[in-house]
Amino acid sequence: MQIEFAPHVEEIKRALDNEIEDSNIIADLKKLLEYRVPLNEAKRSLIKKYGGSEKSTVRKLKDIQIGEHNIEITGQVVEITRKTVTIKNSEKILFSGVICDETSSRSFTAWSDFNLNPGDVISVTQAYVRNWQERPEINFGPRSKVTKLTTKIQVMEDCKLKKLAELRDGDINVHTQFIILNIDIHEINTKDGSKKILGAIAADEDTKLPVTAWVLSPALEVGNSIDVKNAYVRSFRGVPTLNINESTIVTKLGNKIEYMEKEGLKIGDLIMKDGAYDIMIEGNILSIRPGSGLIARCSECSRVIQKGMCRVHEKVHEKSDMRIKAIIDDGTGALTLVLDSRLTQKICGLNIEEAQKIARINMSQRAVEDDIKRKILGRRFAARGNMSKGEFGITLVASDAWEPAQTIQEQAQKLIGRITG
Incomplete structure (x- = not known):
């Protein structure tokens, strides 16, 4: 047996009820890898081909990771809703909700009706984890087995x-x-x-x-x-x-809590948060990211698309839109600031029709991005919106943006005053 294949062959054999020659497993595995099938997917494919079944890996909810397959969880259904989605021009009913154990709570999607209700304690095998809005979401697919239990989930009672x-x-x-x-x-x-x-x-x-x-x-x-x-x-x-x-x-409560809105948060402090709602920041535009200017969206789901192809609805009629994706920095940190077409027009004085005219004259949509750079690069802006942290960094999707009334000269004088004082 070739030593580099040894642990993978042993893993496949442990999932089988029948004996398969090591040489046959290696030959089949090599063939799949030559076709650039990912190793984990290749192993799952061979286990299925040989009539075996993978043993699920037991996970606590706080430990699950995006991309995991064939996991086993036990938890209590907290909430469940029913929704209809369109997948490849066909409607399908899904069930989504939240499940919790003694360590955490996670969202889930069930692709079949397992007759789940809030309060049910269930054991799920052969589940998998997908990325949903930069968070792990558990999926109960066609191979998943869901069993209702009579036990209860013990959640720590003492909470500060x-x-x-x-x-x-x-x-x-x-x-x-x-x-x-x-x-x-x-x-x-x-x-x-x-x-x-x-x-x-x-x-x-x-x-x-x-x-x-x-x-x-x-x-x-x-x-x-x-x-x-x-x-x-x-x-x-x-x-x-x-x-x-x-x-x-x-x-x-008998006493009243008073909310005092802050004029602006430091980006360096925001980096430490998981996400933030309706906050204000202020900083200088350091760069304009690719994907700014004129874009096309799916007429069905509004996802950004390329060449009329949506990853969910395939070939669709596209609708024109405009946005800015900029890097804004306040000296304590930086994040990506996203402005929609309304705010792009507000700070650049450029609407979609005018942007399309610029693209036609220059025979390139890149000309719109260049025009935006000329107008706002290096300038100072304030923005308000929701901040999220994900795979691609920290992003603030703005609900409003404006140029502060305070001039650079006034800010410099304040800074000099703090240094000398």
């Missing part, structure tokens, strides 16, 4: 009071306090039909955070300061969101 800024994706049994700034009630589709849920913006003394309540408590009213116990955190679009369900204890 946390500030909103301390909350992280996957936190369970959360105890926090905040004031409700606004509320929006809307309907979603669950497996049992339509259901009303409450979306709110909460704040403590220095931090805002979105809240989703799956039950409508009388204490959840605008202006109320409340204490929340046994909630959990799930990130949405990179921003930690506090979730309240049937197990959460919601109590109205």
